[in-house]
Amino acid sequence: MRLPNAVYAAAMLGWTAAALFAGWIAARVGLGYPPAPRGSRCLRPAEMACVAAVAEAVFPPGGALACSGLEAGIPRYVDGFVAEAPPRSRARMRLLFFLIEHGTLLFPAPGGLRGLRRFSALPLEQRIAVLEGWACSRLFARRLVFASLRAIVTLGFFAHAPVLRALDLAPHVIESPVLEVDLLYPRIGAHPDEIAWTRADLTAPSAGIPLGRSAQRQ
Amino acid sequence: MTQARVDLRVFAQYGRDFEEHADVVVVGSGPGGAVVAKELTDAGARVVLVEEGPPFTPADYTLEGGRSMARTLREGGLRHTTGTVMPTLQAIALGGGSLVNSAICHRAPDFALDGWCEAFALAHTTRADLDPHYDAVGGYLGIAATPEAVQGPRNLLFKRGCEALGYHCEPTLRNVRGCRGSGECFSGCRSRAKQSTDITYVADALRGGACVLSSARVECVEVDGRRARGVAGRIVAPFTGRPSHRFRVHARLVVLAAGCMATPVLLLRSGNLANGSGQVGRNLQFHPGVAVMGVFPEAVHPGFGATQGYQSCQFLREGFKLETLWAPPALLAMRMPGSGRALKRRFEDIPRAAIWDAIGTCHASLGRVLPRRGSLDPRLAWRLDPGDLALLVRAISVLTEIFFAAGARSVLPGLHGIDAEIRSLDQARRLLARTFAPGDLVLGGNHAFCTTRMHGDPARGVVDELGRCHDFDNLYIADSGVFPRCPSVNPMWTLMALARRTAQAIATEL
Numbered sequence: 001m002r003l004p005n006a007v008y009a010a011a012m013l014g015w016t017a018a019a020l021f022a023g024w025i026a027a028r029v030g031l032g033y034p035p036a037p038r039g040s041r042c043l044r045p046a047e048m049a050c051v052a053a054v055a056e057a058v059f060p061p062g063g064a065l066a067c068s069g070l071e072a073g074i075p076r077y078v079d080g081f082v083a084e085a086p087p088r089s090r091a092r093m094r095l096l097f098f099l100i101e102h103g104t105l106l107f108p109a110p111g112g113l114r115g116l117r118r119f120s121a122l123p124l125e126q127r128i129a130v131l132e133g134w135a136c137s138r139l140f141a142r143r144l145v146f147a148s149l150r151a152i153v154t155l156g157f158f159a160h161a162p163v164l165r166a167l168d169l170a171p172h173v174i175e176s177p178v179l180e181v182d183l184l185y186p187r188i189g190a191h192p193d194e195i196a197w198t199r200a201d202l203t204a205p206s207a208g209i210p211l212g213r214s215a216q217r218q
Numbered sequence: 219m220t221q222a223r224v225d226l227r228v229f230a231q232y233g234r235d236f237e238e239h240a241d242v243v244v245v246g247s248g249p250g251g252a253v254v255a256k257e258l259t260d261a262g263a264r265v266v267l268v269e270e271g272p273p274f275t276p277a278d279y280t281l282e283g284g285r286s287m288a289r290t291l292r293e294g295g296l297r298h299t300t301g302t303v304m305p306t307l308q309a310i311a312l313g314g315g316s317l318v319n320s321a322i323c324h325r326a327p328d329f330a331l332d333g334w335c336e337a338f339a340l341a342h343t344t345r346a347d348l349d350p351h352y353d354a355v356g357g358y359l360g361i362a363a364t365p366e367a368v369q370g371p372r373n374l375l376f377k378r379g380c381e382a383l384g385y386h387c388e389p390t391l392r393n394v395r396g397c398r399g400s401g402e403c404f405s406g407c408r409s410r411a412k413q414s415t416d417i418t419y420v421a422d423a424l425r426g427g428a429c430v431l432s433s434a435r436v437e438c439v440e441v442d443g444r445r446a447r448g449v450a451g452r453i454v455a456p457f458t459g460r461p462s463h464r465f466r467v468h469a470r471l472v473v474l475a476a477g478c479m480a481t482p483v484l485l486l487r488s489g490n491l492a493n494g495s496g497q498v499g500r501n502l503q504f505h506p507g508v509a510v511m512g513v514f515p516e517a518v519h520p521g522f523g524a525t526q527g528y529q530s531c532q533f534l535r536e537g538f539k540l541e542t543l544w545a546p547p548a549l550l551a552m553r554m555p556g557s558g559r560a561l562k563r564r565f566e567d568i569p570r571a572a573i574w575d576a577i578g579t580c581h582a583s584l585g586r587v588l589p590r591r592g593s594l595d596p597r598l599a600w601r602l603d604p605g606d607l608a609l610l611v612r613a614i615s616v617l618t619e620i621f622f623a624a625g626a627r628s629v630l631p632g633l634h635g636i637d638a639e640i641r642s643l644d645q646a647r648r649l650l651a652r653t654f655a656p657g658d659l660v661l662g663g664n665h666a667f668c669t670t671r672m673h674g675d676p677a678r679g680v681v682d683e684l685g686r687c688h689d690f691d692n693l694y695i696a697d698s699g700v701f702p703r704c705p706s707v708n709p710m711w712t713l714m715a716l717a718r719r720t721a722q723a724i725a726t727e728l
Binding site: 057058059060062063064065077081084085086088089092128131132135140143144147150151152154155156157158159164167168169170171172174176177179180181182184185186187188189190191192205206207208209210211212215 | 224226228229230231272273274275276277278281282283284285288293294296303312365367368395396397398399400402408409410411416417421424456457459519520521522546547548551552555556557558559561562563565566568569593595634655657660
């Protein structure tokens with residue numbers, strides 16, 4: 001049976017449009033990203049670009065706390081964090097990055113059609129506006145996505161020692177006493193024969209001397 | 219060397235499949251299992267204690283928030299409930315939760331114990347019944363009030379605020395000896411001051427002759443009719459959980475103390491054991507927590523001071539307990555609103571900030587622990603009841619009031635839909651008067667209970683008052699799952715008291 005010409009033409013047009021759309025989606029999701037930095041453990045180039053873009057938007061340069069998210073090494077931190085996460089959590093975090101990177105199709109940045117670009121392709125001010133939209137959304141699910149993402153990059157920001165020092169939050173220098181119990185347990189991964197301490201190394205337990213404000217910091 | 223005389227096995231030592239024989243096998247080395255293991259070892263039993271996590275030494279602790287969570291907590295610290303979404307943290311380490319909690323010890327209040335006895339057909343769980351066990355545990359662990367010298371301004375400002383308003387408050391009781399106020403309880407005490415069970419009960423059990431299998435995950439309880447015969451499982455690598463060799467422990471008696479989430483999953487996956495009542499995994503309760511941050515005009519230096527050094531039980535009967543709080547800075551910073559330069563400006567307030575929290579007695583907010591296909595991790599369904607939601611908002615309101623009474627310049631209530639920063643009590647009263655949804659609160663799932671609850675009626679509970687499963691002659695449970703209802707206060711001391719009672723009952727049976 002031969003289809004009438006008009007129907008055939010419409011079907012071809014439809015298929016062509018679908019193919020173009022699929023190609024555009026594939027290009028949007030996978031093409032045009034810079035390669036992941038050498039030494040990255042887990043994140044794909046697209047995810048690395050998204051995390052870097054989020055890090056810079058959440059912690060932009062400048063201000064009294066001058067260090068930016070990128071200077072704090074957040075992408076490298078998140079790469080390690082995701083790599084060490086249990087498989088199910090890792091999948092969830094990947095989904096999170098995908099939602100932010102391509103969520104601009106549903107929740108575009110200001111600026112008309114150019115606001116539909118991938119999150120990582122937006123200029124800084126537009127990225128900040130997009131994240132603000134997620135943070136203040138009336139939809140709990142959107143707020144949850146933002147809160148989860150921000151939590152991950154915040155871990156990375158505070159893992160950067162200069163940030164802690166700038167906020168007077170650097171950990172105290174504490175020399176752990178060597179107690180009887182330390183003769184029982186090896187370090188994680190080691191064999192009990194590798195326990196370094198002997199009875200001669202035992203020290204007095206903590207006397208409870210307060211660390212106080214003037215105590216030495218790391 | 220001393221270590222050669224104890225029977226502790228760590229991951230590096232397992233080279234093949236193996237079997238062990240014991241009088242009693244205890245699954246889990248947290249506050250419940252460790253007490254049972256030590257007490258039964260003292261009573262002369264051959265005890266094998268099985269723990270999925272590794273032993274941590276001070277050199278293994280890390281102060282970086284994300285890494286610390288990933289190493290010491292199940293599911294990398296990312297476990298959460300569904301229904302009402304709420305993170306909840308369970309430890310995976312020798313010593314269980316006692317390694318990474320803030321060491322608060324609190325006897326269950328009279329009204330909670332009376333309520334248990336009345337509503338759950340219990341006759342021997344009164345104050346008089348439990349006090350000897352509380353006393354014994356308290357003496358052994360050196361439970362005492364947090365000294366003023368290590369409170370630091372963050373805790374003492376809470377005291378100032380409560381006293382200004384006429385609210386009762388007191389230093390927390392903690393299982394700590396020689397605290398220096400490092401505020402590092404949640405990532406492991408480098409001062410070795412916290413008396414977590416790995417360095418107390420488990421260490422003494424080891425010295426007494428118990429065998430401790432660390433990095434050993436129990437996957438199945440083996441039974442024969444009404445009798446448990448032992449447990450079986452796999453050795454797992456620290457942190458990755460990658461399974462390797464198989465093991466089996468044959469025992470005359472089995473004690474499950476794997477925690478309120480893992481024990482019901484173990485029972486359900488072992489063939490729906492001990493579930494004649496249908497209550498295994500049900501009745502999941504938490505003490506949901508909310509935290510409020512206050513910014514003061516003067517420096518608070520929040521990094522110094524006991525992690526949770528002060529508390530107020532003024533509103534305990536109303537349904538919430540108030541506490542001071544500190545945690546790795548990254549975890550606290552996550553709660554601050556906003557992003558961009560505004561967020562960085564807020565971070566600059568941290569040296570002048572204190573954080574206090576409330577935990578709620580949320581009896582009406584119930585959930586369920588279910589096995590997850592292809593995993594030993596649980597699926598947690600839980601929903602915050604509207605009445606309990608209102609209670610938590612009220613707790614935020616009271617904390618805000620205490621902050622302003624203590625001299626705070628502004629308060630960050632952590633609620634969606636209202637101003638992120640409140641600058642006066644009037645503003646607080648106006649803003650907090652509105653109705654909130656569960657998703658408006660930043661909740662934390664503190665403590666978890668009741669998934670194998672104790673009940674005098676075998677048709678309505680999983681275990682009896684001594685922790686023995688109604689459906690078995692020799693299968694016991696000794697974790698917070700046995701609590702019939704949440705106790706309104708921090709549960710560790712009560713759990714240890716109940717576990718000690720269970721151990722004494724087992725000792726007479728052996």
